[in-house]
Amino acid sequence: MNALTGTGGKLKLIQAALRLITETRSLTSLGLRELAREAGLNPNTFYRHFKNLDEFGLQVLGYIAEDMKAGVRELRQMADSSEQASHDTVAFVYRYFLSNPAATTVAVRELHGPSPALRRALESQLEASAREMAEDIIERQLVSAVPPETVHEISRMTIRYILFRAMDYVEKPAQRETIQTETEHFINRQFRGAMLDHLSQTDVERLALKHT
């Protein structure tokens, strides 16, 4: 039975984990009995579904990944100019994080967390998202003046940047607007700067001054 399709204890345990993590816990620090208690199950039921806590962690990550992929796929057909695209995409992505606070917290917390296995799993997932984003940008020629390799590099940076800020976005409503516009700045400056990679610093300064 898949983690997503089950109606029984397995799903209950995973959801209990997400509930606990949202407060002040980390996936790695969750206990088997604690999970069962939160899920309203006998501690030993855990063993019917998972070999140990490590496997549990990986399955929770898988559960979240499935969720995220579905969300991200929606934003494929959006605006057509680069700046327009970044604005809409950023708004969309943060809205997604906002509606999945537990998943967001887990991802941020475990990406640098104590478990190497979870770190690796999350990293390869981020890598995949970044690749998707880069290929989308290249395909639609949103920034044709930037070489593909650079687009990939910037995509990787952007994905990470957004993820880290997502936690603040979720937790601090007052800062949401700021975070969103700063993220747009981040992306636009990154791509604009990359367009000028082949120029010297003085050239760029001259250009900037000339067009004021």
Add this chain to the structure above:
Amino acid sequence: MNALTGTGGKLKLIQAALRLITETRSLTSLGLRELAREAGLNPNTFYRHFKNLDEFGLQVLGYIAEDMKAGVRELRQMADSSEQASHDTVAFVYRYFLSNPAATTVAVRELHGPSPALRRALESQLEASAREMAEDIIERQLVSAVPPETVHEISRMTIRYILFRAMDYVEKPAQRETIQTETEHFINRQFRGAMLDHLSQTDVERLALKHT
């Protein structure tokens, strides 16, 4: 007695914590007895120095902060062009992280960790570092074409970016060169992009194409 000046149990406990965290632990997950064991002390000695584990965490953070400040202060008088400065500074900062792996891991791990108190402490510390960096850049007029407020914004982003990559830098020797050059790209593109904030996207594209 300050955490830094003690020769006895207090310092031993803090150093034990740093030793444990470097492997696969997080500051928040450390146990009192575990610390004492690693430090070669009786568990109850802990209570002679700290009220509880939360206070201990904060003191460890303070210990690390003291360390970092001393390191960062060294890089004040370096190169004079912006690009030169970013190159040397990035190299220096990563070298610092490399020689303090435990402090690096703690900072990265707790910045998004489960304890709100530690998160807050680390954030205000990063904020201070970012402010210092921005004021330094403004004072020395390294990027005079960018307004002060923007310099502050970019500094905040840069500090965070470097910190996150620092963990990979420490743990994955094979990627060190890549991380260093990508960080330089990040900074240069950010500032170059900011110099063109007042232009439209088509203007920038035209400029980029004209100078190839």
Add this chain to the structure above:
DNA sequence: CAGCAAAGTAGACAGTCGTATACTTCAAAA
């Protein structure tokens, strides 16, 4: 040297934890 406070130790308390074994419930296949 005496006194005293800080640092460190010893032992015990009630909890929690992960795990193992054995038992019951239940639903679907034979």
Add this chain to the structure above:
DNA sequence: TTTTGAAGTATACGACTGTCTACTTTGCTG
């Protein structure tokens, strides 16, 4: 309807945890 395997429960084990009280050692000060 009987069989069978999965899901869930009950109980128990040893190990570890944070905390408490009481005791001993250490080093400094008067």
